[in-house]
Amino acid sequence: xxxxxxxxxxxxxxxxxxxxxxxxxxxxxxxxxxxxxxxxxxxxxxxxxxxxxxxxxxxxxxxxxxxxxxxxxxxxxxxxxxxxxxxxxxxxxxxxxxxxxxxxxxxxxxxxxxxxxxxxxxxxxxxxxxxxxxxxxxxxxxxxxxxxxxxxxxxxxxxxxxxxxxxxxxxxxxxxxxxxxxxxxxxxxxxxxxxxxxxxxxxxxxxxxxxxxxxxxxxxxxxxxxxxxxxxxxxxxxxxxxxxxxxxxxxxxxxxxxxxxxxxxxxxxxxxxxxxxxxxxxxxxxxxxxxxxxxxxxxxxxxxxxxxxxxxxxxxxxxxxxxxxxxxxxxxxxxxxxxxxxxxxxxxxxxxxxxxxxxxxxxxxxxxxxxxxxxxxxxxxxxxxxxxxxxxxxxxxxxxxxxxxxxxxxxxxxxxxxxxxxxxxxxxxxxxxxxxxxxxxxxxxxxxxxxxxxxxxxxxxxxxxxxxxxxxxxxxxxxxxxxxxxxxxxxxxxxxxxxxxxxxxxxxxxxxxxxxxxxxxxxxxxxxxxxxxxxxxxxxxxxxxxxxxxxxxx
Numbered sequence: 001x002x003x004x005x006x007x008x009x010x011x012x013x014x015x016x017x018x019x020x021x022x023x024x025x026x027x028x029x030x031x032x033x034x035x036x037x038x039x040x041x042x043x044x045x046x047x048x049x050x051x052x053x054x055x056x057x058x059x060x061x062x063x064x065x066x067x068x069x070x071x072x073x074x075x076x077x078x079x080x081x082x083x084x085x086x087x088x089x090x091x092x093x094x095x096x097x098x099x100x101x102x103x104x105x106x107x108x109x110x111x112x113x114x115x116x117x118x119x120x121x122x123x124x125x126x127x128x129x130x131x132x133x134x135x136x137x138x139x140x141x142x143x144x145x146x147x148x149x150x151x152x153x154x155x156x157x158x159x160x161x162x163x164x165x166x167x168x169x170x171x172x173x174x175x176x177x178x179x180x181x182x183x184x185x186x187x188x189x190x191x192x193x194x195x196x197x198x199x200x201x202x203x204x205x206x207x208x209x210x211x212x213x214x215x216x217x218x219x220x221x222x223x224x225x226x227x228x229x230x231x232x233x234x235x236x237x238x239x240x241x242x243x244x245x246x247x248x249x250x251x252x253x254x255x256x257x258x259x260x261x262x263x264x265x266x267x268x269x270x271x272x273x274x275x276x277x278x279x280x281x282x283x284x285x286x287x288x289x290x291x292x293x294x295x296x297x298x299x300x301x302x303x304x305x306x307x308x309x310x311x312x313x314x315x316x317x318x319x320x321x322x323x324x325x326x327x328x329x330x331x332x333x334x335x336x337x338x339x340x341x342x343x344x345x346x347x348x349x350x351x352x353x354x355x356x357x358x359x360x361x362x363x364x365x366x367x368x369x370x371x372x373x374x375x376x377x378x379x380x381x382x383x384x385x386x387x388x389x390x391x392x393x394x395x396x397x398x399x400x401x402x403x404x405x406x407x408x409x410x411x412x413x414x415x416x417x418x419x420x421x422x423x424x425x426x427x428x429x430x431x432x433x434x435x436x437x438x439x440x441x442x443x444x445x446x447x448x449x450x451x452x453x454x455x456x457x458x459x460x461x462x463x464x465x466x467x468x469x470x471x472x473x474x475x476x477x478x479x480x481x482x483x484x485x486x487x488x489x490x491x492x493x494x495x496x497x498x499x500x501x502x503x504x505x506x507x508x509x510x511x512x513x514x515x516x517x518x519x520x521x522x523x524x525x526x527x528x529x530x531x532x533x534x535x536x537x538x539x540x541x542x543x544x545x546x547x548x549x550x551x552x553x554x
Contacts, residue, residue: 012036013189017129017181026136026198034240035182035197039189041236042229046175046190049226053176054524056222056258060291066261068408072224075268076406082329083267083274087249089167089212090116090275092394093331093370094386095379097166100125100446101135103149106142107157110165112376113383117166121195122173122219123283123455124446127531129181131443132191136198139168143206167212169251172196174220175229176525180535192219193233200237200248208247215249215275220283222256224265231270246272251333255280255457256287260317260411263324276331276369279318281309282338282457286464288313288414293468293522300474302419304429304461309335309362311417316410322367323401331395334363334371338452341377348451353381360385369395374446374453420477421469426487429462430494433517436462438509440530456527463517463526470518484518508533 007016011033060066068076075081097114099105101121109117121127121135141147142159149157159165172195173179178188196216204214218230234248252259252266254277259266267274285307292299301307309318318334325332337359339352356373360382363371373382390396432449436459439447447454468474469482476482491514498506512533516526523529 012184014183014186015181016183020130020133022137023133025140026133026202031198031201034201034237035189035194036184037240038193038197038233038236039184042193042233043187043190045229049229050176052225053222057291057524061294063295065412066258066408068261068406069265072262072265076264081268081271083271084246084249085329086331086395087213087215087275090169090215090249090331093276093333094390094395095382096169096333096370096372097376097379098124098336098372098374100131101138102131103134103138103147104151104157105446106138106147107149107159108376110142110168111160112166112379114166114373114376114379115370117168118217118372119168119170120446120455122171122177123457126440126443126445127173127177127179127191128443132179132181132194135195136202139170139199140202140206142168143203143210167215168207169215169217170195170199171217171219171253172199175226176220177527177531180531196233197237201241204241204243204247208243213247213249216251217278218250218252219280220256221252221266222258224262224269227252227266227269231273234270234273248273249275251275251278251331253278253280253283254317254321255283257284257291257411258287260284260320261408263321264328267324267328267330271328274328274330276333277321277325278333278372279321279335279368280457281314281318281335282455282461284317286457286460289461289464289468290522290524292414293464294471296472297474299414300421300468300472301414301417301465303422303425304458304465305425306419307417309359311419313411313413313417316407316413318363318366318368319401319404320406320411322399323404323406326367326397326400329397331369331397332367334360334366334368336372336374336453337378337382338374338454338458339378340375340448340451340453342451343377352451353378356381357385364389367396367399367401369397421474421482422477423480423490426466426469426476426482427490427494429466430487430491430513431498433459433462433466434495434498434506434509434513437512437526437530438505440527441505441508441512441533442503460526463513464522466517467522488518 007014011029013032013036093116095114096116097109097112098118099109101119173191175190175192177191179191179194180188182189200214207213238245250273322332337356339355341352342348356378360371364386436454470484474482512530516523
């Protein structure tokens, strides 16, 4: 098995990638059989739900605005149901650190002093085969406290020797993303089922023995029926391993515009397994643009940097999220503050810390039970803010936000958004989009650009804004009409300014960026054509990136 053409099948799962070191610890026959059962039991419904997404986007594009659902009104109006009480390790979530599951981040996150680590296998990770398998190994090694990492320069990273580590909450890939290195009857398994299934199979009992449990963040959910599918996956997984129902807990990212109209329904579908909702702000903005991109000036947003949490439609989204959560006994977790400390520039560092403090102060004042940071240096800032509000309480579940009125029209009040479109905003979208995709193609899904931590959501906003501005013939603050030709000219200019280096992937990145930005069709996710580029290179014998040069073919 020394080439990509040597496929082999274990318990009905065909593996098509070149094996890597320690892969057999993850892809055991029993683990593969378990994943196969999850896949076969849910494949049909998953595909139906993905088609329903496409159908709904078409309906919205034709003018049918989302509204609160009449058919689920009884769920929203029933005052008696609540989600399960907080699980061990999830009672206090005042500071959550996010990041990919490479070795360095795993160690840094678990040493950070945060209450929770969101172990991200989705937007902050590139799904190369090595990253997928090594991520699973890193998580198990971390739970066994046997993980360490040494940089090429000799810097060592190790877990602190004693004390409780942050609760691990794994974010698997979304249901739309395939794992094309694992096939059943020639069909790829959903990446989310692969990530969830392998982690749960290998670690559920280990986590229970440690006094916690298998906990997850669910990304890209668009409606309550998708939440129901995940709940059924959880029920089946627990039954297959003989683990008590309700052991799994899931926090759902409300990061699609359609999910914002079904927040209580999503909690209801997952209620025995629900831990809360998160305000996934950047993907939420992307989802809004994607769904309403052809609907004219009413839905055209200003520069990405001006779409802040103080804009009316974003305030409506976060306040209604806290209300829905606390009404049902679920945690409300604030979104990411993207600012990253700069240890080499005291002035820039002070600015970054103050931006984070303002963001977290707003979250805490709104009633959120905790919030996200992307860097260990930001953990103390977030903790200090929430300590000041919570005191000795672990959360704000008792703050019901009855002052907030559910308002579906407020969620789409884009007309009240203030700001402008600028040439610099166009250029920034081009630069950040290309730089992010280039890094993604080299295996890095979490990238610091201009002192901001960016993941796939940033690139999605950048390219979708450009697409929408071109389609709408939007006008800048200087009166310039945004055309494809003008954007192409600026793309040429920004591309020349990029700092090149040996082995960079900027040429490939530009091709992908143009494909998802400048064509008449609008790909739903840029990661899908980028992933296909990955696979094409692998089949040609190309090199897929890895975090660790020791991960050689078995």
